[in-house]
Amino acid sequence: MKATLLFTAAAISAAAFTPVMASDYPNRPIEIIVPAPAGGGTDNVARMLNQYLEQELGQPAAVLNIAGGGGAIGVNQLARSRPDGYTLLSTWNSPITTVPHMQRVQYSYETLTPITSTSQSAYTLCVSPDFPAENAEEFLAELQANPGQYTYGNDGVGGTMRLAAERIFDAFDITARPIPFGGAGETLQNFLGGHVDIYGGSITPVLPYVEDDQTKCLLVTSADDNEALPQASGLAALGHPELETVLWRMMLGPEGMDEERAEVVADAVARAVEHPEFRDFLTAQGETLNLVRGEELRDRLRLETEAIGETLESLGLKQH
Amino acid sequence: MFESLLNALPVALQLGSLVSLVVGTLIGILIGALPGLNPVMAIALMLPLTYGFDPIIALGLVAGIYNGSMYGGSIPAILLNIPGTPAAIATTFDGYPMTRKGQGGLALKTACWSSAIGGIVSALALMMLAPMLAKVTLAFGPSEYFWVALFGLVSIAVLVGKDISKGMLSALLGVIIGLVGVDAISGAERYTFGTLYLVGGFELLIVLIGLYAVPPVLEMAEKRNESYFNADSFRVTAGDGSLGLVRRYWRTWTRSSVIGVCVGILPGAGGNLAALLSYNEAKRRAPDPETFGTGNPVGVAAAESGNSADNASAMIPSLTLGIPGNLIAALVLGALMIHGLQPGPQLFTRSPDVVFGFMWQLLLTAMLLLLLGGMVATRLFAQILRMPTALLVPTTLVLMAIGIYTVNGNVTDLYVMLAFGLVGYLLNRLAFPLAPVVLGVLLGPMAEQNLRLSMLISQNDWTVLFTRPISLGIIALLAAVLLSQLWKALRQRRRLSEA
Numbered sequence: 001m002k003a004t005l006l007f008t009a010a011a012i013s014a015a016a017f018t019p020v021m022a023s024d025y026p027n028r029p030i031e032i033i034v035p036a037p038a039g040g041g042t043d044n045v046a047r048m049l050n051q052y053l054e055q056e057l058g059q060p061a062a063v064l065n066i067a068g069g070g071g072a073i074g075v076n077q078l079a080r081s082r083p084d085g086y087t088l089l090s091t092w093n094s095p096i097t098t099v100p101h102m103q104r105v106q107y108s109y110e111t112l113t114p115i116t117s118t119s120q121s122a123y124t125l126c127v128s129p130d131f132p133a134e135n136a137e138e139f140l141a142e143l144q145a146n147p148g149q150y151t152y153g154n155d156g157v158g159g160t161m162r163l164a165a166e167r168i169f170d171a172f173d174i175t176a177r178p179i180p181f182g183g184a185g186e187t188l189q190n191f192l193g194g195h196v197d198i199y200g201g202s203i204t205p206v207l208p209y210v211e212d213d214q215t216k217c218l219l220v221t222s223a224d225d226n227e228a229l230p231q232a233s234g235l236a237a238l239g240h241p242e243l244e245t246v247l248w249r250m251m252l253g254p255e256g257m258d259e260e261r262a263e264v265v266a267d268a269v270a271r272a273v274e275h276p277e278f279r280d281f282l283t284a285q286g287e288t289l290n291l292v293r294g295e296e297l298r299d300r301l302r303l304e305t306e307a308i309g310e311t312l313e314s315l316g317l318k319q320h
Numbered sequence: 321m322f323e324s325l326l327n328a329l330p331v332a333l334q335l336g337s338l339v340s341l342v343v344g345t346l347i348g349i350l351i352g353a354l355p356g357l358n359p360v361m362a363i364a365l366m367l368p369l370t371y372g373f374d375p376i377i378a379l380g381l382v383a384g385i386y387n388g389s390m391y392g393g394s395i396p397a398i399l400l401n402i403p404g405t406p407a408a409i410a411t412t413f414d415g416y417p418m419t420r421k422g423q424g425g426l427a428l429k430t431a432c433w434s435s436a437i438g439g440i441v442s443a444l445a446l447m448m449l450a451p452m453l454a455k456v457t458l459a460f461g462p463s464e465y466f467w468v469a470l471f472g473l474v475s476i477a478v479l480v481g482k483d484i485s486k487g488m489l490s491a492l493l494g495v496i497i498g499l500v501g502v503d504a505i506s507g508a509e510r511y512t513f514g515t516l517y518l519v520g521g522f523e524l525l526i527v528l529i530g531l532y533a534v535p536p537v538l539e540m541a542e543k544r545n546e547s548y549f550n551a552d553s554f555r556v557t558a559g560d561g562s563l564g565l566v567r568r569y570w571r572t573w574t575r576s577s578v579i580g581v582c583v584g585i586l587p588g589a590g591g592n593l594a595a596l597l598s599y600n601e602a603k604r605r606a607p608d609p610e611t612f613g614t615g616n617p618v619g620v621a622a623a624e625s626g627n628s629a630d631n632a633s634a635m636i637p638s639l640t641l642g643i644p645g646n647l648i649a650a651l652v653l654g655a656l657m658i659h660g661l662q663p664g665p666q667l668f669t670r671s672p673d674v675v676f677g678f679m680w681q682l683l684l685t686a687m688l689l690l691l692l693g694g695m696v697a698t699r700l701f702a703q704i705l706r707m708p709t710a711l712l713v714p715t716t717l718v719l720m721a722i723g724i725y726t727v728n729g730n731v732t733d734l735y736v737m738l739a740f741g742l743v744g745y746l747l748n749r750l751a752f753p754l755a756p757v758v759l760g761v762l763l764g765p766m767a768e769q770n771l772r773l774s775m776l777i778s779q780n781d782w783t784v785l786f787t788r789p790i791s792l793g794i795i796a797l798l799a800a801v802l803l804s805q806l807w808k809a810l811r812q813r814r815r816l817s818e819a
């Protein structure tokens with residue numbers, strides 16, 4: 001109790017002596033909440049970006065891992081913190097656009113301050129070499145002709161991968177049987193072992209098997225095609241660019257954060273991602289740069305939240 | 321292949337690699353010895369610092385921390401009854417009674433040798449058999465995993481010892497703890513009572529540290545005025561020479577190492593399962609099973625060689641297939657990718673120096689354990705027992721709290737840890753065994769999820785559980801364990817009635 005009081009007092013006095021001008025922001029260390037445990041994909045990218053972001057902002061930035069609740073616990077903590085620009089969030093899309101449909105949370109895309117998106121990577125659907133399809137059209141036709149016959153491994157109930165697949169299947173009138181695994185690694189293991197028919201997951205883990213002709217990837221869940229997977233079509237090529245569902249990363253601030261300060265951070269991110277080491281790192285992770293900022297970012301969040309809400313509704317998974 | 325293996329040896333023996341191995345092993349032993357601090361965390365935080373160096377240096381650090389922490393976990397397990405890592409739980413069963421009997425030094429030495437042997441066998445399996453064992457990994461689908469989990473659960477029957485009903489109740493409690501959270505297959509929330517905290521379920525590490533590490537601290541506090549430890553704890557008596565150890569334990573080491581390697585190639589099973597199964601098997605085979613749990617060094621040897629043998633073999637699916645066997649393997653894959661090396665089947669041909677170098681490093685750190693663990697760490701940590709209990713109790717609690725807080729950065733975790741500590745204390749007092757709780761938490765959900773996955777895939781055709789060859793093999797093993805127990809019990813009863 002005493003400690004809380006002291007802390008509050010310190011925070012208030014610090015606020016009183018900090019002039020609210022964007023020009024000298026930031027003038028003290030920044031805390032970046034990552035709503036995932038240390039060592040995961042989100043954490044890796046955030047820490048890597050952080051190295052260059054610190055240089056650009058001219059202030060140290062500390063990554064704080066607050067995991068749990070599918071990311072909601074960390075985002076909740078950000079939503080409750082002071083919107084002074086010294087507490088920021090570095091997250092992937094699911095805690096913002098999916099989790100609020102399934103759990104009660106204390107934030108929404110409408111209230112958080114959008115700063116900038118950073119990078120994204122698509123999911124892919126792959127089959128074994130003897131599967132009777134050589135391209136995306138044949139693949140979808142085969143699934144259409146055999147409703148409920150094929151199983152596809154995915155990242156779990158409510159996971160972005162499954163939602164991405166279900167949106168596509170819904171539009172093409174396909175019924176495939178989702179088998180929820182604990183992540184792309186587990187899905188790959190079961191796919192290579194022949195326990196499921198279709199691999200559904202991120203691109204990087206499956207790439208070596210494409211090169212070895214042990215598998216063929218026929219569809220990616222982004223609008224654009226993917227250079228690494230020449231046999232696969234993007235959704236634009238299939239006439240449905242609006243179905244794009246990808247994993248993407250962004251930085252957000254608490255509600256009411258000063259817009260000029262959000263601009264300062266967004267500019268710094270834009271410069272940080274220019275470092276060639278960071279570019280190489282992203283390529284190795286199978287991610288591409290994607291910088292959308294401010295209200296445009298909020299629009300993207302709104303569209304995705306609504307689309308995912310509809311998909312969850314039709315799957316009977318929507319709770320809130 | 322053997323040529324590439326030999327070519328990579330100089331890579332692993334270069335100065336930078338050796339330095340990172342020594343540093344990593346020391347950090348690992350320390351991290352392992354501090355309950356709550358875990359190697360995953362340490363590696364995740366250290367790896368970004370090595371991005372600028374040669375990948376072999378980063379991997380040396382990983383290898384050192386990985387093997388070091390597996391042994392480090394046994395130190396507080398033996399000295400204080402507090403497992404430093406979840407995998408060291410089985411080490412407390414006999415390690416701590418040994419300390420109370422004044423054989424702490426011998427227990428630490430046994431643990432050190434056993435860890436090293438387990439690590440060496442595992443590294444050799446990785447070097448020689450990786451591509452072959454990777455095929456086994458792929459052959460295991462959900463129905464096989466179900467039987468593996470069931471096999472582990474059945475082994476509770478062997479673990480519980482005297483009071484079977486108490487053992488079963490403990491196991492059920494574990495299964496219930498494991499049920500909390502979102503069901504991974506239907507998405508439904510179970511026992512979350514509408515709180516966000518429980519949506520993700522209880523974190524295994526927090527439950528285990530609470531159940532296992534808090535009660536011994538409370539007991540120490542209770543007995544603060546008695547002389548808690550035997551002053552002779554650290555006299556390693558003559559006749560305990562290293563050769564003697566080897567002669568006495570080689571059978572146990574071989575068995576446990578094989579079990580550890582087998583568990584390791586199955587992603588998701590983990591070192592704690594390897595240690596518990598090894599302990600079980602050693603107890604089952606022993607001529608004197610009743611001495612297990614009262615300070616039988618064979619128990620320590622089995623547990624420690626089992627959990628260390630899981631280590632390098634858990635790298636098999638990640639290096640050969642690109643499928644991480646555990647969190648540390650996932651970090652290694654991440655590190656390789658950052659250095660531009662694509663994990664998967666081509667890794668062996670494209671960057672043999674790095675892959676085989678890493679294998680040598682895993683072998684070298686297992687050997688380093690004998691040097692660093694035996695000579696430096698053991699002597700240093702043994703001094704802990706000289707600390708007055710009034711200092712030891714709060715220090716241990718604070719260290720555990722720090723460790724748990726670093727996992728998620730969530731204060732609620734600390735209260736959860738204390739709550740489980742209270743539960744563990746009560747269970748201890750009521751003479752309920754704790755080991756079945758752990759197996760329940762670990763294997764209950766694994767059995768359930770995999771059973772349902774296999775039913776989803778087969779569209780509720782339950783015959784898939786009995787028609788696949790590997791499943792049948794595991795079922796046969798399971799029947800053998802059950803029947804041999806039954807046979808033993810029957811014979812005992814007959815002997816009693818005759819007498």
